[in-house]
Amino acid sequence: MPRPLLGVLLLLVAALIWGGAFVPQKLTVVALPPLLATAVRFALAAPLALLLAAPRLRRRPVDGGEGGQGQLLVPLALGVILFLAYTTQTAALALIPVARVSLITGLYAVFVPFLAPLFGLPRPKALHWIGAVIAMVGLGLLVAPGGEGALAAPLGVGDLLVLVHALFGALHVLVVSRGGRRIDPFVLNAQQLSVLLMLSAPIALAVDGVAHLATLDVRTLLAFGYLSVLSTVVAFTCQIAGQRHASAPAAAVVMLLETPVGVLGAVVFFNEAMAPMQWIGAGVLFGGVVLSLMAELRRPRHLGAAPPATTDDRPRLSDR
Numbered sequence: 001m002p003r004p005l006l007g008v009l010l011l012l013v014a015a016l017i018w019g020g021a022f023v024p025q026k027l028t029v030v031a032l033p034p035l036l037a038t039a040v041r042f043a044l045a046a047p048l049a050l051l052l053a054a055p056r057l058r059r060r061p062v063d064g065g066e067g068g069q070g071q072l073l074v075p076l077a078l079g080v081i082l083f084l085a086y087t088t089q090t091a092a093l094a095l096i097p098v099a100r101v102s103l104i105t106g107l108y109a110v111f112v113p114f115l116a117p118l119f120g121l122p123r124p125k126a127l128h129w130i131g132a133v134i135a136m137v138g139l140g141l142l143v144a145p146g147g148e149g150a151l152a153a154p155l156g157v158g159d160l161l162v163l164v165h166a167l168f169g170a171l172h173v174l175v176v177s178r179g180g181r182r183i184d185p186f187v188l189n190a191q192q193l194s195v196l197l198m199l200s201a202p203i204a205l206a207v208d209g210v211a212h213l214a215t216l217d218v219r220t221l222l223a224f225g226y227l228s229v230l231s232t233v234v235a236f237t238c239q240i241a242g243q244r245h246a247s248a249p250a251a252a253v254v255m256l257l258e259t260p261v262g263v264l265g266a267v268v269f270f271n272e273a274m275a276p277m278q279w280i281g282a283g284v285l286f287g288g289v290v291l292s293l294m295a296e297l298r299r300p301r302h303l304g305a306a307p308p309a310t311t312d313d314r315p316r317l318s319d320r
Contacts, residue, residue, distance in 0.1 A: 007245030011254040014238040019261020021231040022098045023269045024223030025090065031220040032212050034090040039197070039204035040213070041086075044228035046193040052233070053190035074179040075188055078172060079195020085168035087200070088161045095158030099272040102262030104162040106139050106285075111170035112252035119178040124249035127295035131253050135288025139259065141281025170252065176240055177248040185240040193232065253292035260285060 028037040092101050109132055113124045124132070180188050243251050260282040266272040 003245040007242040008250070008254055010238040010242030011246060011251050012257065014235040014242065015255040015257040016261055017230050017235040017238075018255070019102070019258035020265060021227055021235075022093075022102050022262035023265040024226045024231075026093050026098045026270070027220055027223040028227065029090055029094045031216055033204075033208040034094050035087065035200070035204040036208040036210075036212060038086050038090050039200040040224060041227045041232065042193055042197045042200055044224060045232035046190070046197045048229065049186070049190040049193045049233050049237075052237075053184070053186040056184045056187050057190075074175065074183060075191030076195055077175055078180070078188070078192035079199065081168050081172045081175065082192060082196045083199040085165050085172065086196075088168070089165040092158045092161035092165065095161070096156065097266065097272050098270055099263045099266035100159065101162050102259050102266060103139065104159060105166055105169065105262070106135075106256050106259035107163065108166040108169035108173070109252040109256045110136055111167055112173055113249045115170055115174055116177075116248050119174045119248075121174065121177055121248055124247070125295055127291060128247070128249040128253070131288045131291030131295060132249065133288070134291060135253050135256050135285045138281045138283070138285030138288060139256075141277055141284060173243070173252050173255075174248050176243045177251070180240055181244050185237050185244070188240050189233065189236045192236070250292045250295055254289055256285065257289055 025037075028041070031037070032040065089101065089105070113129065113132060117123055176188075183191075239251075239255070246254070263272075263278075263282065
């Protein structure tokens with residue numbers, strides 16, 4: 001299988017999992033305060049990620065030129081970004097409906113191409129831009145006037161929080177593309193989640209305490225299970241591995257598929273109705289994703305691959 005196609009498939013898996021995460025995430029913020037809900041999620045996910053990464057932690061990075069400093073700065077930056085991203089998104093879910101959060105979250109695909117040159121990444125090709133524009137047209141149709149229920153509500157603080165979340169989401173994609181390709185995906189995910197947990201747990205305990213944890217029911221525990229195992233451990237590992245072979249602009253557009261999946265979950269589980277034009281918008285958005293896939297398949301293979309290994313640091317076949 002061509003590496004760009006493998007990267008895209010891994011990103012699609014992550015997008016589908018994240019699209020399905022809006023519903024359980026909403027259930028957790030109904031049961032717990034936002035900060036505590038975030039801390040519980042990552043308190044469950046971080047140990048599992050560390051367990052999966054343990055056999056790989058002693059391996060040297062593929063590129064020996066960055067040394068230990070690069071191995072620390074990248075996960076530290078990603079952990080801080082994720083803490084801010086999930087704090088704002090979880091707080092927004094406590095204020096506005098799932099469909100609205102899902103739709104505005106998709107705006108991170110717009111930020112990525114504009115911010116990419118600031119990270120020393122290649123500018124997107126024409127087909128990337130066309131795919132992104134078409135995807136954003138679809139997103140615009142999803143939030144167009146004439147929507148029903150939650151989508152017809154005026155903009156508010158919750159919408160601003162999701163917009164900030166989208167910005168941090170774009171930064172996460174770009175940092176992974178810029179600095180995460182030389183680090184094993186399992187290791188990098190475990191490191192960023194550990195940083196996130198160290199930031200979120202003390203703040204949540206200081207602000208919310210632990211009394212709310214005694215009220216959790218089975219449905220909420222299952223929601224935390226989905227968020228911790230699938231949405232955090234599996235999806236982030238797929239994202240990091242996928243971005244080793246896909247450009248940042250393409251990754252952003254492909255992962256934009258989480259938006260219509262999240263809206264579908266809102267319609268099915270929370271009866272958040274959508275007008276016919278908004279369903280058309282979901283189809284247009286999917287068309288933009290398809291164009292992005294075409295751009296990846298036409299892109300030279302070396303542009304999506306990780307930097308070449310040095311002779312001394314190249315992994316042995318037995319290590320793969």
